[in-house]
Amino acid sequence: MTLFITIRVMDVVDILLVAFLMYQIYRIIKGTVAFSIFIGFFLVYVFWLLVKAMNMELLGTLMGQFIGIGVLAMVVVFQPEIRRFLLLIGTNYQLSHSFGLEKLFNLEKTKQATDQQIKEIIRACDNLARSQTGALIVIAHKNELKEIIRSGEKINSLISSYLLETIFFKNTPLHDGAAVVVGTRIAAARCILPITDRHDLDPALGLRHRAAIGVSEATDALAIVVSEESGSISLAVAGELMHKISLIQLATELEKVMVEEVS
Numbered sequence: 001m002t003l004f005i006t007i008r009v010m011d012v013v014d015i016l017l018v019a020f021l022m023y024q025i026y027r028i029i030k031g032t033v034a035f036s037i038f039i040g041f042f043l044v045y046v047f048w049l050l051v052k053a054m055n056m057e058l059l060g061t062l063m064g065q066f067i068g069i070g071v072l073a074m075v076v077v078f079q080p081e082i083r084r085f086l087l088l089i090g091t092n093y094q095l096s097h098s099f100g101l102e103k104l105f106n107l108e109k110t111k112q113a114t115d116q117q118i119k120e121i122i123r124a125c126d127n128l129a130r131s132q133t134g135a136l137i138v139i140a141h142k143n144e145l146k147e148i149i150r151s152g153e154k155i156n157s158l159i160s161s162y163l164l165e166t167i168f169f170k171n172t173p174l175h176d177g178a179a180v181v182v183g184t185r186i187a188a189a190r191c192i193l194p195i196t197d198r199h200d201l202d203p204a205l206g207l208r209h210r211a212a213i214g215v216s217e218a219t220d221a222l223a224i225v226v227s228e229e230s231g232s233i234s235l236a237v238a239g240e241l242m243h244k245i246s247l248i249q250l251a252t253e254l255e256k257v258m259v260e261e262v263s
Contacts, residue, residue, distance in 0.1 A: 041074060117159040117184055118254050122247055124164035125226055125233055134228030135168040136178040136208045138193070141220040141257045149180055152191030159186055178211065194218045212236035222257055224250070
């Protein structure tokens with residue numbers, strides 16, 4: 001008797017979608033406590049399958065009850081990662097270019113920064129680095145960071161290197177926290193950012209660097225860090241830290257976010 005296994009096109013699509021989903025989950029939880037918890041849940045599930053295969057009724061029943069409430073437990077434990085995954089889907093959803101509410105209701109969109117305004121940010125970072133003045137500047141992308149802006153002092157001023165340098169001058173009350181740039185304006189200063197819970201980072205990284213990584217994990221924003229100890233410039237993008245970058249690299253990354261491509 002010959003056994004034929006038929007594989008449909010939709011089966012291949014199904015496998016690819018599951019692989020993509022698992023890869024995105026891995027990207028989101030790698031380096032966090034949630035990764036170890038996920039491995040623990042997975043090992044318990046595999047053990048439960050083995051118990052069922054060996055027909056161990058009592059232990060299988062007990063573990064079945066545990067697995068039953070495991071889904072609810074995972075939602076609670078992985079709440080930050082679920083939020084980050086949904087944010088990843090939302091910020092990559094491109095239909096808004098054609099069917100967005102902005103076009104439907106003619107709503108005003110955030111103005112895009114000019115090359116001169118990007119140069120103002122780069123000049124400020126260069127001067128802050130030369131004077132070894134610590135700074136944390138968050139550059140909004142599609143998410144306007146309204147919750148983070150509400151945590152600080154609203155400024156709503158045009159981008160200026162002098163203003164950014166003044167904000168982070170050690171004797172000013174606004175230097176402790178982050179400055180947030182949205183479009184063409186410095187929206188707020190002294191803002192509170194979420195701190196990453198990753199454990200695989202260099203122990204030498206300070207609170208500014210961890211806050212920069214945290215906000216880039218929780219949103220689609222970029223975060224510029226000027227080190228107070230070394231004067232180096234770092235950039236956090238999508239949960240990853242680009243350490244000791246040049247001003248040219250900084251300009252390239254800012255243009256990707258702050259200058260909208262004409263479509």
